[in-house]
Ligand code: AP5
């Protein structure tokens with residue numbers, strides 16, 4: 599099974615992908631995570647992407663589609679969760695080609711419907727484990743033991759440089775202008791299901807799993 603999680607910054611794409619990975623053995627393919635890894639490693643892609651990401655704008659279609667192609671080759675026959683990709687009509691076309699070349703098809707596009715005003719609070723409160731990347735939130739998802747990662751027990755956490763209010767506004771404008779317009783492409787193919795992304799994290803997961811199980 600191959601699915602896309604689609605929604606604006608802070609909609610919960612990464613949070614839900616993490617849960618589906620744990621529950622179903624699928625693989626999360628997040629272009630944001632791949633780009634942040636490239637920035638950290640100082641690769642040529644990372645050097646190009648850093649300023650664009652810090653400004654909240656979109657990295658080039660060629661770069662992100664190449665990253666996705668490499669990862670798809672590495673995951674064998676496991677199901678893919680596309681998180682933050684595709685983000686433009688050109689990327690949607692590239693994804694079709696990448697999947698077809700590997701004998702894969704798209705099963706579901708899950709739209710996480712959210713209230714944009716709430717997203718700023720979600721994003722500015724977000725942090726992750728510096729060791730394993732598990733995601734947390736100052737208000738909505740604190741570690742069970744304060745200061746200790748639930749997953750790996752590590753004590754250091756980090757925040758993303760693009761998680762400030764001004765950059766978040768730009769990221770939302772980019773979503774509205776370039777990403778939301780790809781929904782009709784998938785609607786025309788009958789692939790889109792809409793989930794209320796403002797519900798509790800666990801409730802959103804249940805709604806997504808019902809769709810994947812054909813009970814949505
Ligand atoms: P990317 O990393 O994809 O960022 P984004 O799309 O802005 O999305 P976020 O990761 O901020 O949000 P999310 O939906 O994953 O929310 P999360 O689950 O963390 O991209 C970053 C940048 O990279 C882009 O701006 C661009 O420059 C570049 N880029 C990436 N992909 C690209 C592409 N394809 N093309 C071009 N450029 C690209 O949740 C947020 C917080 O809320 C968390 O703290 C979480 O705990 C909490 N939370 C989640 N769900 C709930 C809930 N239901 N209730 C309460 N709290 C919740």
Ligand code: MG
Nearest residue numbers: 611612613630
């Ligand atoms: Mg994310």
Ligand code: ZN
Nearest residue numbers: 727730747750
């Ligand atoms: Zn951890």
